[in-house]
Amino acid sequence: MEPKHQETSGKCFAAAAAALQRNVEMTFEDIAQNYNADLWDSIKGLRHKREELNRAIAADEEEKAAIRNQLPILTERLSRINNVIDRKVSSRNEYDNTIAETEGAYRKILETVRSPHTRT
Numbered sequence: 001m002e003p004k005h006q007e008t009s010g011k012c013f014a015a016a017a018a019a020l021q022r023n024v025e026m027t028f029e030d031i032a033q034n035y036n037a038d039l040w041d042s043i044k045g046l047r048h049k050r051e052e053l054n055r056a057i058a059a060d061e062e063e064k065a066a067i068r069n070q071l072p073i074l075t076e077r078l079s080r081i082n083n084v085i086d087r088k089v090s091s092r093n094e095y096d097n098t099i100a101e102t103e104g105a106y107r108k109i110l111e112t113v114r115s116p117h118t119r120t
Helices: 002-024 028-114
Strands: none
Touching: none
């Protein structure tokens, strides 16, 4: 059985050697063609990524324009709501003062009513 194994090994070796010889015999033109094809594929990939980025930039620019268009309207709404809040805070502060004054007066009334020296 050993001669068949040697024969098979010899054929494999010969095939590998032939493939290696073909690779060695590649001309500069073959190498340049392969390099050009790889380079062209890389350029196509870069162009594809650039187009994706262009689409994303365009979408962001549209959103930016929409926000800029809304900005004056939102600024006016913000101003109005700030005015409303200011008026409500002022009213609340008046309520706080009225409550504090009323509670103070009520305490004085209670003290007067409970005080023994005021009873005659």
